[in-house]
Structure formats: structure tokens, C-alpha cells
Amino acid sequence: DAKTTQPPSMDCAEGRAANLPCNHSTISGNEYVYWYRQIHSQGPQYIIHGLKNNETNEMASLIITEDRKSSTLILPHATLRDTAVYYCIVRFYTGGFKTIFGAGTRLFVKA
Amino acid sequence: NAGVTQTPKFQVLKTGQSMTLQCAQDMNHNSMYWYRQDPGMGLRLIYYSASEGTTDKGEVPNGYNVSRLNKREFSLRLESAAPSQTSVYFCASSFGPNTEAFFGQGTRLTVV
Numbered sequence: 001d002a003k004t005t006q007p008p009s010m011d012c013a014e015g016r017a018a019n020l021p022c023n024h025s026t027i028s029g030n031e032y033v034y035w036y037r038q039i040h041s042q043g044p045q046y047i048i049h050g051l052k053n054n055e056t057n058e059m060a061s062l063i064i065t066e067d068r069k070s071s072t073l074i075l076p077h078a079t080l081r082d083t084a085v086y087y088c089i090v091r092f093y094t095g096g097f098k099t100i101f102g103a104g105t106r107l108f109v110k111a
Numbered sequence: 112n113a114g115v116t117q118t119p120k121f122q123v124l125k126t127g128q129s130m131t132l133q134c135a136q137d138m139n140h141n142s143m144y145w146y147r148q149d150p151g152m153g154l155r156l157i158y159y160s161a162s163e164g165t166t167d168k169g170e171v172p173n174g175y176n177v178s179r180l181n182k183r184e185f186s187l188r189l190e191s192a193a194p195s196q197t198s199v200y201f202c203a204s205s206f207g208p209n210t211e212a213f214f215g216q217g218t219r220l221t222v223v
Contacts, residue, residue: 032209043115043201043214044154087153092209101146101153 004088009106012082018075020105022088025069031092033064035073037084038104044087047073078109113137115215117202123221124192132187132218134202142205143185144169144212145177147198154201160185161208192222 005023012018024033032051036044048055048062050071055062061074075082087104118133136143141162146154146169156169158177166177174196176188185204189196199219203212 034211041199041217043203043216044212046211046213049211101155103151103153 004090004102006086006088006102006105008103009108011108011110012075012078014080014109014111015077018073018078018082018107018109020073020075020086020088020107021070022072023070024088024090027068027090028092029068031090033062033068033071034089034091035060035062036087036089036101037082038087039081039084044101047086078107080109080111083107083109115202115204115213117200117215117218119218120216121219123223124189125223126193128192128222129188129190130192131189132200132202132220133184134186134215135184136202136204136213137183138204138206138213139182140204140206140213141182142208142212143179144203144205145175145185145187146201146203147171147196148201148217149198157187157200159208189220192220194222196220197222 032049034049035047038044048060050062064071085104085106087101115136144159145157148154155171157175160166160179163182178186199217201214201217203214205212
């Protein structure tokens with residue numbers, strides 16, 4: 001799996017969009033980009049994933065650059081409950097499997 | 112919806128003791144995983160089971176064994192616990208190895 005790089009922390013004002021970047025410059029063509037978040041010490045929660053097209057669901061949008069070397073998770077209207085650690089990972093299973101979560105980005109949503 | 116259930120939620124062991132962490136999912140998922148998370152760090156994969164009847168090592172398998180008992184259950188065993196295994200352990204499952212994973216609430220293990 002490709003290694004991911006994320007900023008250690010970010011702030012966002014409540015009601016504004018939170019844009020969380022992730023670099024994955026060594027991603028291979030068949031590796032998916034996944035985003036999870038972990039609120040306090042709970043189990044990680046799936047947010048969204050994509051291969052090369054932009055994706056949107058009820059929680060967030062995922063923008064993947066054309067060269068696939070980076071992506072951005074967008075929370076359109078951040079709330080205080082979105083304060084969490086956000087993990088960007090890339091993975092693909094081909095008979096062997098690794099998942100590298102990394103340290104993630106700690107997002108603080110402020111009132 | 113129970114999702115992924117882990118037992119116990121908390122455990123304290125003495126060095127050298129053994130124990131088994133239990134995990135069960137009710138989503139008819141094929142793949143299951145065990146991760147550990149040390150303070151201030153991301154998750155690291157210990158073992159995984161891509162499908163019933165198969166298990167494979169992840170990034171940090173030393174000191175652990177696993178059993179995929181059936182499609183629903185995937186247990187993690189510490190044969191001789193060490194203080195370095197003090198961590199929070201998460202079990203997860205997914206329909207397939209390339210689909211999103213759902214996590215349990217974790218087991219906080221302290222080895223003294």
C-alpha cells in the first residue's frame with residue numbers, strides 16, 4: 001500500500017467547510033483512497049472512498065487529483081460533532097493485504 | 112443493529128498470562144481484521160482473514176495468533192502477554208477486502 005501524508009492538525013469554524021488534504025504520491029493504479037474518522041477513542045468510522053473519480057455521499061465529498069497523487073476530503077458544513085481524527089489510507093487487496101492508517105489529521109471544529 | 116461486537120471492553124493482564132479477545136459481526140461480511148492502536152498513533156494491522164477459512168499476517172503479527180472460527184467470529188489470542196502489548200485492540204469487518212470496513216468499539220488491554 002502507498003504511504004499517505006496528512007497534516008497533524010487543522011482548525012475549522014463551525015458551519016464552514018472543512019478541507020482535509022492527503023498526499024499519496026506513490027499510489028498505484030489499482031489502489032483505492034479511503035477516509036475514516038475516529039471520534040475520541042471510539043472505533044474508526046468509514047466516511048467515503050474512491051478510485052479516480054470524485055465521490056460524494058451524505059457525509060462528505062472526496063476530490064482526487066487527476067494524477068491521483070493527492071486527495072481532499074470535504075466536510076461541507078462542519079459541526080462540533082465533526083471534531084475527530086481523520087485518517088486517509090490507500091489499499092488494494094491482491095492476495096496480500098496491508099493497511100497503513102498513519103497518524104491522521106486532528107480536526108478541531110470551533111464554535 | 113449490533114454490527115461488530117468485541118469482548119471484553121477492558122482487560123488487565125499480568126505479564127505472561129494468556130487471553131483471547133473475541134469479535135463477532137452480524138453483517139454477513141466475508142473479511143475480518145484485527146488492529147492495535149497505541150496512544151497518539153494510527154492503527155496497525157495485526158492479522159486479517161480475507162474470507163472464511165483463511166488468515167494472514169498483517170504488519171505486526173508477532174506475539175499474536177488468530178482463529179477464524181466461522182464466518183461471524185474472528186478471535187485474537189495472546190499466548191504470553193507482554194507490557195509492549197498494552198494497547199487498544201479493534202476488530203473490523205468488511206464485505207470484501209476492497210470494500211469499506213466497519214469497526215467495533217475496541218478492547219482496552221493493559222499488561223502489567
